[in-house]
Amino acid sequence: MLLQETVHPLAETAARFVWWLPTLPLIGFVINGLLSLQAATKLGPADPSADADHAHAGHGAHAHDAHDAHAHDAHAHDAHDAHPPRHRYAAITSIIGPGVLIASFVLALAMFFAMRGVEADAPFVSRLFSWMPVGDFKLDAALQLDALSMVMVLVITGIGSLIHVFSVGYMQDDPGYPRYFAYLNLFVFFMLLLVLGANYVVTFVGWEGVGLCSYLLIGFWFSEQANADAGKKAFVVNRIGDFGFMVAMFLLFAHLGTLDYTAIAANAGTLEPGGAVVTAICLFLFIGCTGKSAQIPLFTWLPDAMAGPTPVSALIHAATMVTAGVFLIARSSVLFSLAPVASLTVALVGGLTAIFAASIGLKQWDIKKVLAYSTVSQLGYMFIGVGVGAYTAGVFHLVTHAFFKALLFLGSGSVIFAMHRAYHATHNHGDDAQDMRNMGGLKAMMPVTWTLLWIATLAIAGVPPFSGFFSKDEILSAAYSRAHESTLADASLLGMSGSTVLYLVWILGLASALITAIYMTRMMLYTFHGPNRTDEKSRPHLAEAPWVMTGPLVVLGVLSLFGGWLNLPEVITHMVPLGPAETLEHWLEPVVGEATARVSGGAAHVAVSTEQMLIAGAIVIAIAGIAIAKARLKPEALLTKDASEPSRGFERILERKWYVDEIYDALVVRPIHALSRSVLWKGVDVGLIDTLGANGSAAVTRFAGWIGSQLQTGRVGTYAWLLVIGAVVVLRAFTAGN
């Protein structure tokens, strides 16, 4: 076995340092964490956290985002001009936090160019050490570098670097500055472990680790109950999904005897195609994905996760962690291509989630909540992609979404930052800085953010030539062509033929594309257009964020604009010579090519004319969505909360998010509470364990002790009697033999 192993062509290149990719952020975590602990144990006079001004941090519904602004001197009215006290270690953290990420990104780039230089179909596996050698079962702590993990690593470290730099500005006055960067670095470490793992277990370690960091960062401002609760909710809901992931691993091990990706890809042929085993494995994996990637029915944690700092929402809850589910399915594409029923389920759940979340996004007022539901909806798109067996399309949308959604979140962060500064300067603590009804007309004050957010909006709405158009169109045309002819179309799900399911998914995708265009335009109109609705006093304080924040936005803007060039469809390059077609498709060919071909059955594309029709339809839908929103939301229709009437009927249902949280509360949370209280607490704990176990054994011991105590009378006579009796017994015993 060992003798047959030839040296991988990448082993001589930068790729042999692959373990440095996650190690660098880990070093950053250790340093920043130690600085944070050091500052926490020894408060200095210059330390913002020792500052009494922070006692008033925490009023208003969304004061969590206010901390940056609250660090200002409360008595200075022109506070935004004064230099607020920064954290003692702010300078060193500002270098190390983003620094390790940029170093990681540079290393990843070196690996990328090394990979382009060599022809290698087999993934490069770097074994660090033997982790769990148990009998026949051998598990290595190993990292796997192939086309798919390379794409993910570039997205994570690249977007991650930009968001780290943005955070330097956004979090500048926060008393927990090094702690924030410590968590953020730790997150990147686990995320890289997730995508680089060479087997399911290493991936699972990363999977759990990013969940932990997500929890820590959602509850970053934990002194407020709502934030701590949101973190807890994310953690608990994710745990339900993790159960699915673990069962899938157990099943894989039971039936294939290995958890290595390469070995599974080689042995997957031994599983019966479409059989119960592979279907069960894939469905359990998908349960894991619904938790991490916020799909129906486990999506409710993601909107609440907006309680964290806005850059965290951009990095974890939009660009990277939540796409882990899509990555996992692409990584397991060999298995999913063997399980049409599971794939159809993935596509259907993705389609339903896409339209469901998009419909909620129509009536949200919190700018971050709009983006949160938009993320859930776009993740649904990615699942349509990987569900219909167009794994490249799913990963492509993952990448472009990382570009434009990170831009949208950071842009909204920039807006919130400006709003908070303005409100803080005028001591306005009554108005919500994240409510779009309090914004409006920001175009004049924040031209850079305005321009870049429009780019992102056009990208997500699917207007050519922005990146989202290409990726979304590829997913939709894949769904349509697979419905036409594929192994999925021949299968059936819930009594419907696969073809019907896929046409349904395609229609759901088209409908949510329309809704996406509407709610994104609505968000832009409310935020940047029409008259300004901020109060008179605060208005002059509204201003563009510093360059350390707008700089990353510009880079993301360029990526959102040109991200589509990663994978231009052939049908377009034939008409307009934009550049090489299907670059990403060729790049990912070694990883997902076989699985894609198995699903599509060779018929990769529908007729060119049909494809042109589909593209034209997508463009019309995107533009129609924007036009509808513009027509319905005239400048005079944009009102503050007090001025507008409360919503009624269906609008109210959307505003209250289809009452999903309330339904879950009634169906799951309350029954569990009741069960825990009446049966587990009063019955099992108090009744069984306390009465029989704890108090019962105590009573038995006390009774035995009482019997013993009765022997001790204190009378010499009794003892003499016992002595004599004992002597006689001993004598008798000694003489018994005679």
Next chain:
Amino acid sequence: MLVESLTLSAALFTIGVIGVLTRRNAIIVFMCVELMLNAVNLSFVALSKLYGATGQVFVIFVMTVAAAEAAVGLAIIIAIFRHKKSVNLQDINLLRG
């Protein structure tokens, strides 16, 4: 002769044991203990005819220890009497837990 001596010794020892077990008065219990000691002494002396003088030497030891024990024991009884105005063993139960 040996048989008679040992029989007497056993009888004296039994009387002593019964006295220790049944009597309430500390002085009488004490006398009974002395009786048991002397019963043992008698056995030693009688058996020395068979096993040599070692038994006779032991008797001297026992008598010495008995004298010392008598002194200590009587002193304790007097101390108890001063404290409780009684030498009845039923009244002495300070060891009760």
